[in-house]
Amino acid sequence: MSDLKQTNLERELKALKKDIIQMMDLVANQMERAEKAFIDQDIALAKEVHHVEKRVDAADLSIDKECENLIALYNPVASDLRLILASTKIISHLERVGDHADKIARYVRKKQVKRAYPKDLLKQVKLAEMFDLALEMLEIATQAFIEEDSGLAREVFAKDISMNEIYGSAISRMHGYASQKDPKVDLLLYLFSVINKLERVGDLAKNIAEETIFYLEARILKHRKVKDLKKLL
Amino acid sequence: MEKKSKELEKQLSTSTQGQKTDDKSHFETIEDGNKKKMDEKILSKSVKSDQADKTPADDDVTSKKKIAKLSSDSVNVFYGEKKVIDDVSIQIYPNTVTAFIGPSGCGKSTFLRLFNRMNDYIDTFRMEGLIRVDEKDIYQSDVHVEELRKQVGMVFQKPNPFPKSIYENVAYGLKIQGIRDKSTLDEAVENSLKASALWNEVKDNLQQSALALSGGQQQRLCIARTLAVKPSVILMDEPASALDPIATAKIEELIHQLKDNYTIVIVTHNMQQAGRVSDRTAFFYLGKLIEYSKTKKLFTSPDEEMTENYITGRFG
Numbered sequence: 001m002s003d004l005k006q007t008n009l010e011r012e013l014k015a016l017k018k019d020i021i022q023m024m025d026l027v028a029n030q031m032e033r034a035e036k037a038f039i040d041q042d043i044a045l046a047k048e049v050h051h052v053e054k055r056v057d058a059a060d061l062s063i064d065k066e067c068e069n070l071i072a073l074y075n076p077v078a079s080d081l082r083l084i085l086a087s088t089k090i091i092s093h094l095e096r097v098g099d100h101a102d103k104i105a106r107y108v109r110k111k112q113v114k115r116a117y118p119k120d121l122l123k124q125v126k127l128a129e130m131f132d133l134a135l136e137m138l139e140i141a142t143q144a145f146i147e148e149d150s151g152l153a154r155e156v157f158a159k160d161i162s163m164n165e166i167y168g169s170a171i172s173r174m175h176g177y178a179s180q181k182d183p184k185v186d187l188l189l190y191l192f193s194v195i196n197k198l199e200r201v202g203d204l205a206k207n208i209a210e211e212t213i214f215y216l217e218a219r220i221l222k223h224r225k226v227k228d229l230k231k232l233l
Numbered sequence: 234m235e236k237k238s239k240e241l242e243k244q245l246s247t248s249t250q251g252q253k254t255d256d257k258s259h260f261e262t263i264e265d266g267n268k269k270k271m272d273e274k275i276l277s278k279s280v281k282s283d284q285a286d287k288t289p290a291d292d293d294v295t296s297k298k299k300i301a302k303l304s305s306d307s308v309n310v311f312y313g314e315k316k317v318i319d320d321v322s323i324q325i326y327p328n329t330v331t332a333f334i335g336p337s338g339c340g341k342s343t344f345l346r347l348f349n350r351m352n353d354y355i356d357t358f359r360m361e362g363l364i365r366v367d368e369k370d371i372y373q374s375d376v377h378v379e380e381l382r383k384q385v386g387m388v389f390q391k392p393n394p395f396p397k398s399i400y401e402n403v404a405y406g407l408k409i410q411g412i413r414d415k416s417t418l419d420e421a422v423e424n425s426l427k428a429s430a431l432w433n434e435v436k437d438n439l440q441q442s443a444l445a446l447s448g449g450q451q452q453r454l455c456i457a458r459t460l461a462v463k464p465s466v467i468l469m470d471e472p473a474s475a476l477d478p479i480a481t482a483k484i485e486e487l488i489h490q491l492k493d494n495y496t497i498v499i500v501t502h503n504m505q506q507a508g509r510v511s512d513r514t515a516f517f518y519l520g521k522l523i524e525y526s527k528t529k530k531l532f533t534s535p536d537e538e539m540t541e542n543y544i545t546g547r548f549g
Contacts, residue, residue: 075505078532
């Protein structure tokens with residue numbers, strides 16, 4: 001019992017974790033750039049987001065293959081198996097976060113219209129706050145995975161509740177704006193789409209946290225309602 | 234010489250028991266007043282240990298089949314001064330496959346052999362506690378070991394057919410019971426070979442020497458020989474460890490099929506095999522039963538860290 005030495009599988013799992021953490025960093029980086037690109041309407045930066053997207057997709061495919069090999073070659077069980085299963089889902093969530101960042105940046109890349117979003121509207125819908133919260137949730141989920149800290153992972157749930165509240169109020173603000181005389185409908189639609197994506201990024205960060213908890217505690221939290229998650233905080 | 238005769242006696246009484254009779258009274262013992270209490274205690278213990286992974290399948294085990302086929306209560310086993318089994322209590326339910334896993338020397342084979350008193354052949358063997366088959370204490374002095382072994386058959390790691398024909402191997406146990414009627418023997422041989430999934434491969438060569446069969450076929454023949462005397466429990470001590478993957482898969486498939494009619498306990502070093510064939514798994518370490526739960530639970534989220542470390546290969 002005392003002879004705890006590192007097995008081949010342990011080495012492989014360490015490498016897997018490292019690859020996932022790198023992918024998490026890439027995606028967080030993509031989101032940061034998407035935020036800046038959107039707020040500043042910076043087309044060059046928006047293009048960078050698209051380049052990173054390709055790397056994120058490549059990481060997704062490569063880690064997926066890595067997981068498939070580990071299952072086929074090592075027949076993992078218990079926490080090893082849970083780590084691999086959680087990993088396949090985490091990378092899929094990360095890939096989708098990357099997609100959302102890329103799509104937000106795509107709105108900036110479209111040059112046809114110079115988008116002058118009314119500053120007061122952006123402020124009212126708390127767009128910057130939503131971006132920051134989404135990024136913060138990703139960071140906490142990443143940190144929880146790195147440190148194998150399920151308590152930290154649970155903090156993402158509280159943040160998701162805040163995210164949903166901001167989202168709800170943003171929608172009603174936009175509704176109010178839309179009822180004004182001569183609203184800029186095309187801009188409203190773009191903004192609505194961005195806000196939706198940010199809310200989804202929050203959900204995906206929450207999913208990543210749930211997978212980390214599944215890996216660490218063998219507890220399945222997905223598909224629970226927000227009020228149930230509140231009890232788990 | 235004495236050793237040889239002991240070996241022979243062992244083979245005869247384990248592998249080739251006589252036909253099962255309805256009269257189980259041979260090894261029935263005098264019920265004592267505490268027995269019922271003891272049973273309740275064991276049952277309540279088992280239900281408690283199952284609560285963590287309760288599923289409808291478990292309810293099935295705990296409600297419909299709550300009377301254990303095999304059980305032990307606070308069993309200690311000593312070889313001379315050395316304690317090799319340390320306070321093990323377990324309930325094994327009918328028509329289930331239970332796997333015993335653990336590192337070499339953890340006592341899993343010794344524990345398995347308690348259920349048909351195979352350890353009796355070891356001079357320094359001593360046991361404390363209760364071992365029950367169908368709720369009867371099988372270590373009472375009035376238990377007929379031969380009758381017990383008719384009910385609790387055993388298959389060993391290495392296939393051990395007799396140097397006789399396939400037919401004779403399967404019919405041997407019945408013959409030493411005094412059954413001579415050819416049609417009865419023919420029927421028993423065919424049924425046993427069919428049940429052990431060997432019939433189609435050997436039906437045209439029943440007079441061929443058993444030693445001419447492949448290792449996997451020999452092992453299935455030994456299973457047929459065990460089945461011929463109609464046991465209700467089959468103990469398997471690493472039955473596939475000497476076989477190639479194809480033969481192993483056949484034995485595993487056979488275990489699946491036999492589960493409907495028998496209670497099977499299998500000792501295995503191969504954890505994937507334990508995962509594939511068993512409903513429940515017991516993990517032993519240094520003579521102690523560390524964890525006993527549904528196989529799915531034990532291999533996905535074991536309760537004990539020691540189990541986790543063993544099944545993930547972090548020690549052993």
